[in-house]
Amino acid sequence: MLPIIHTRQLSDTVFEMGVLAPDIARRVQPGQFLMLRLDEGGERIPLTFSDWSAEEGWIRTIYMRVGKTTHRLSHLVPGDEIADVVGPLGVPTRLDGFGRVAVVGGGVGVAAAYPVARGMTEAGCEVHVIVGARNAGLVVLEQELRALSLASLAIVTDDGSAGEKGLVTAPLKRMAETGSIDHVFAVGPAAMMKSCTLTAEGFGMPITVSLNPIMVDGTGMCGACRVSVGGETRFGCVDGPDFDGHAVDWEEFMSRQRIYLDEEREADAEFARSCSCHT
Secondary structure, three states, X not given: OEEEEEEEEOOOOEEEEEEEOHHHHOOOOOXXXXXXXXXXXXXXXXXXXXXXXXXOOEEEEEEEOOOHHHHHHOOOOEOEEEOEEEEEEOOOOOOOOOOEEEEEEEHHHHHHHHHHHHXXXXXXXXXXXXXXXXXXXXXXXXXXXXXXXXXXXXXXXXXXXXXXXXXXXXXXXXXXXXXXXXXXXXXXXXXXXXXXXXXXXXXXXXXXXXXXXXXXXXXXXXXXXXXXXXXXXXXXXXXXXEEEHHHEOHHHXXXXXXXXXXXXXXXXXXXXXXXXXXX
């Protein structure tokens, strides 16, 4: 059992949680993820590392409440315990050698973008960060990003309630047009990553995307996280999560992501109805 030492609600549906896990905290690198299980009978869910401290032995993750497990997770408080956390999993993100790079994070994808941006600045890259969200209330880790030595930080919201109104592809296109960047790293909703890929393609620019396919065990055994990259089947948990955005079969990837949406919503609604705690 692992103790929860920190919780914070970032918006109506977005939460942050810190867990004491020294063995994991000593080994995690930007771009990696974890598999979490609340109790012996619970499902395993993949979550990204948003921060960690090897010295103090803690890890943090940011997640959106979308189904039964994340709904249950959102009601836990410091002092509660989690059955197990497995990690770090996945191949760490390459951080050096990019020169000038745009790190694009959409929604809770900013949780993964933050340690990548931090790592790239520490590796000597010139890092421009673009954060996208539906509205101001869903913008996460802005202050943490502003504390980094970034070349620039752009906030974009669908409704214009924070930063620029529009999509993340607008500032990304401007950077590409002015020759300000050499590479793109994108993490967030599939549609956003696909749009960033199309934008980069228009300028002949390489792009790395961090994929979040359906995942069951996180070790490559179940095959649920398979994605088509360059005409070949790859597995998000052991071959990724980072892939060449230009080689991803986006239509197949997005179709597979939607398979269990209805069941996820139903499980969440059923738990909300039966839960004695506040929602």
